[in-house]
Amino acid sequence: MPSDAATDQRAADLLEELNEPQREAVTHGDGPLLVLAGAGSGKTRVLTHRIAYLIHSGRARPGEILAITFTNKAAQEMRERVERLLGRSARTMWVSTFHSACARILRAEAPRLGYTRQFTIYDQADSRRLVKRCLEELGVDTKRFTPAAVQAQISGAKNRLRDADAYAQLVGGYFEQTVAEAYRLYERELHRMNAMDFDDLLVNVVNVLQLFPEVQGRYSAAFRHVLVDEYQDTNHAQYRLLQLIAGEHRNLTVVGDDAQSIYGFRHADIRNILDFQDDFPDARVVKLEQNYRSTQTILDAANAVIANNRGQMHKTLWTDRGPGDPIVIRELDDEHAEARYVLGEIRRLVDDEGASLSEIACFYRTNAQSRVLEDALVRAEIPYQVVGGTKFYERAEIKDAIGYLTLLANPADAIAFARIANSPKRGIGQTSLQRVLAHAEAAGLTVWEAAADPGGVPGLGKPAIRAFERFMSTMAQLRERAEAGAPIAELLEAVLHDTGYLEALEAERTIEAQGRIENLEELVEVAREFDAVYDGEESRLDAFLQQIALVSDSDTRRDDEGVVTLMTLHNAKGLEYPVVFIIGCVEGVLPLQRAIDEGALEEERRLCYVGMTRAMRTLTLTYARRRNVYGSTAYGVPSRFLAEIPPELVDRDEGPAAGAGFGTAGGYRPRAVSSWAAMREVASAGAGGSGASFAVGDDVLHPAFGEGVVTGVEPGGVVTVRFAGEAGERKLMVDYAPLTKR
DNA sequence: ATCATGGCATTTTTT
DNA sequence: ATGCCATGAT
Numbered sequence: 001m002p003s004d005a006a007t008d009q010r011a012a013d014l015l016e017e018l019n020e021p022q023r024e025a026v027t028h029g030d031g032p033l034l035v036l037a038g039a040g041s042g043k044t045r046v047l048t049h050r051i052a053y054l055i056h057s058g059r060a061r062p063g064e065i066l067a068i069t070f071t072n073k074a075a076q077e078m079r080e081r082v083e084r085l086l087g088r089s090a091r092t093m094w095v096s097t098f099h100s101a102c103a104r105i106l107r108a109e110a111p112r113l114g115y116t117r118q119f120t121i122y123d124q125a126d127s128r129r130l131v132k133r134c135l136e137e138l139g140v141d142t143k144r145f146t147p148a149a150v151q152a153q154i155s156g157a158k159n160r161l162r163d164a165d166a167y168a169q170l171v172g173g174y175f176e177q178t179v180a181e182a183y184r185l186y187e188r189e190l191h192r193m194n195a196m197d198f199d200d201l202l203v204n205v206v207n208v209l210q211l212f213p214e215v216q217g218r219y220s221a222a223f224r225h226v227l228v229d230e231y232q233d234t235n236h237a238q239y240r241l242l243q244l245i246a247g248e249h250r251n252l253t254v255v256g257d258d259a260q261s262i263y264g265f266r267h268a269d270i271r272n273i274l275d276f277q278d279d280f281p282d283a284r285v286v287k288l289e290q291n292y293r294s295t296q297t298i299l300d301a302a303n304a305v306i307a308n309n310r311g312q313m314h315k316t317l318w319t320d321r322g323p324g325d326p327i328v329i330r331e332l333d334d335e336h337a338e339a340r341y342v343l344g345e346i347r348r349l350v351d352d353e354g355a356s357l358s359e360i361a362c363f364y365r366t367n368a369q370s371r372v373l374e375d376a377l378v379r380a381e382i383p384y385q386v387v388g389g390t391k392f393y394e395r396a397e398i399k400d401a402i403g404y405l406t407l408l409a410n411p412a413d414a415i416a417f418a419r420i421a422n423s424p425k426r427g428i429g430q431t432s433l434q435r436v437l438a439h440a441e442a443a444g445l446t447v448w449e450a451a452a453d454p455g456g457v458p459g460l461g462k463p464a465i466r467a468f469e470r471f472m473s474t475m476a477q478l479r480e481r482a483e484a485g486a487p488i489a490e491l492l493e494a495v496l497h498d499t500g501y502l503e504a505l506e507a508e509r510t511i512e513a514q515g516r517i518e519n520l521e522e523l524v525e526v527a528r529e530f531d532a533v534y535d536g537e538e539s540r541l542d543a544f545l546q547q548i549a550l551v552s553d554s555d556t557r558r559d560d561e562g563v564v565t566l567m568t569l570h571n572a573k574g575l576e577y578p579v580v581f582i583i584g585c586v587e588g589v590l591p592l593q594r595a596i597d598e599g600a601l602e603e604e605r606r607l608c609y610v611g612m613t614r615a616m617r618t619l620t621l622t623y624a625r626r627r628n629v630y631g632s633t634a635y636g637v638p639s640r641f642l643a644e645i646p647p648e649l650v651d652r653d654e655g656p657a658a659g660a661g662f663g664t665a666g667g668y669r670p671r672a673v674s675s676w677a678a679m680r681e682v683a684s685a686g687a688g689g690s691g692a693s694f695a696v697g698d699d700v701l702h703p704a705f706g707e708g709v710v711t712g713v714e715p716g717g718v719v720t721v722r723f724a725g726e727a728g729e730r731k732l733m734v735d736y737a738p739l740t741k742r
Numbered sequence: 743a744t745c746a747t748g749g750c751a752t753t754t755t756t757t
Numbered sequence: 758a759t760g761c762c763a764t765g766a767t
Contacts (some may be wrong), residue, residue, distance in 0.1 A: 124757090368753095
């Protein structure tokens with residue numbers, strides 16, 4: 001990047017919008033950097049600006065940047081924000097999740113490890129099915145040793161970079177011995193099927209980098225600057241991966257918050273962030289403690305709660321926004337009263353205070369808790385969305401459809417084969433299927449080869465042979481189309497039609513089946529979109545499957561549709577809402593009993609902290625004295641976390657809403673009205689306080705999009721602008737968009 | 743091979 | 758209470 005005047009100006013603008021510690025982090029030159037970013041302290045802004053700074057200052061070209069996040073959504077958002085700062089040159093940057101970066105590397109390097117480039121990626125369910133099959137093959141009682149538990153052990157071992165041999169060396173009891181055997185078999189099976197589970201993506205990249213120094217040299221030279229978001233959630237394999245890529249040039253920036261580490265149960269290793277300074281004694285450490293999201297009261301409460309954890313990196317969040325409203329804590333009779341209370345408050349906020357439903361979120365510890373709430377909302381006809389729960393790509397019909405495509409791409413994939421062989425029913429039962437699978441293994445054939453020649457499978461009956469012949473002849477035709485490079489949407493439609501899958505669903509004539517058909521149509525749409533943008537030279541099908549394996553539908557979640565949002569506390573991380581309710585603040589639920597038993601109380605506290613710090617304006621915590629647990633009644637003790645909030649910050653007033661239920665005007669508080677109005681002002685000014693403030697109706701000017709008018713203002717500094725020209729309607733971040741008022 | 747009934751467990755889950 | 762899985766009947 002040459003330093004013409006315009007570029008210098010942009011570089012200066014870049015820093016203009018930052019506070020002192022943010023600027024320090026952004027302008028840090030080469031060498032290790034640890035950014036301890038408290039909740040709502042603008043860490044994404046720091047990351048995006050730092051990337052822009054590295055490029056503006058000539059320290060890196062866009063292609064030399066590797067920026068890693070944990071979710072596709074975060075990656076996408078970061079890419080958009082960086083593109084807004086840098087323009088199209090940002091396109092060559094790697095901004096992706098650990099897993100997709102690894103998948104991309106392995107698409108190039110997997111042959112070195114004995115896989116083909118068409119390797120299948122198994123999700124957790126696929127992997128569990130394979131674990132189960134391995135256990136059965138070993139004659140293990142899957143009631144005593146559940147596939148889930150064994151899978152968790154194997155996954156834990158992989159995340160610590162222990163292969164089956166290393167694991168076997170460490171085993172103690174009988175269970176672990178069994179796991180060791182299962183692990184070994186599981187690995188062999190995966191490899192035989194040319195498949196990797198999620199953990200393998202990381203492990204195999206580590207392997208390839210360790211085994212082939214020239215490969216390591218290539219990637220570590222290619223990524224001159226590596227930046228990692230949510231560093232507190234990395235596991236050991238990811239840690240090692242970063243060492244291998246960034247260990248030499250040491251241009252590693254990690255951003256995280258130990259107080260928000262909530263994925264320990266998935267082997268995230270909080271030590272990675274706590275020990276960063278031991279790994280890099282010369283690391284620059286920057287703390288971001290100024291919060292741009294919440295009121296001081298909310299921050300004080302959250303700070304007080306998290307202060308009860310030991311061994312953390314001390315941070316104290318503060319804001320210059322003023323105290324705001326007290327934290328509301330309400331005790332209700334049972335979970336139904338709890339739901340009615342939340343409902344009443346939602347109505348009050350919307351009817352009396354002009355809040356929009358999209359500004360309201362309700363969090364809970366476990367998915368099951370959403371049910372009562374949903375019932376209440378449905379009855380009240382308040383639109384809502386539940387984030388998480390059953391996912392699109394986990395639905396049976398979607399997995400089936402993808403299973404077909406997978407088998408077309410990877411004829412060795414026995415898991416895919418087993419999934420679809422008799423779906424729809426075509427007379428291939430458990431027994432026949434097992435015979436084919438066993439024969440394939442014994443004869444060293446792929447399942448495809450074994451099934452294509454059913455006459456050669458010992459013990460197969462006449463009707464079964466006929467069934468396989470018919471099935472495989474259909475599949476062979478489909479495969480020809482796939483290999484000819486047919487568009488995925490077309491291929492998928494052919495699959496659904498030719499295999500009789502759609503026909504079988506249509507024959508059911510149930511509402512449920514209709515829903516499935518609609519889901520499949522949606523998948524075809526996804527494929528169509530993929531076809532439209534795919535321009536790679538590699539196999540379309542391989543690329544499509546790889547992409548689909550690593551996305552979840554929460555990535556496509558829309559969050560501003562005029563609906564209330566319901567989700568678990570885990571799903572809430574990284575989000576913010578003006579109004580937050582956390583229900584079920586009861587001992588045993590939050591903190592969860594099982595977590596307490598496992599010694600994970602501090603993680604529960606962090607979870608609570610994450611939930612509290614999502615709230616911008618109003619935070620309400622509720623619990624029920626009585627609740628139903630699997631049919632019987634349990635009596636609740638208020639969560640210990642409630643007691644950790646300083647009483648002077650709390651409104652425990654038993655308002656009329658506590659027992660009265662539906663939308664009584666009795667809960668009306670004039671104080672809240674004014675503070676609400678004040679909040680909207682702040683929100684429209686943008687999270688960074690850049691000074692620019694926009695209101696609906698303002699005429700604005702954008703250097704690229706031209707003239708426009710503001711049609712919407714959202715919290716978080718997002719404005720919607722309708723432009724006069726080609727640009728149409730766009731959402732822009734006030735902080736980043738070069739938008740001026742006319 | 744497929745359908746129906748009973749038994750058992752029942753966290754969170756970015757990938 | 759509910760949903761998933763295994764076992765037995767057709």
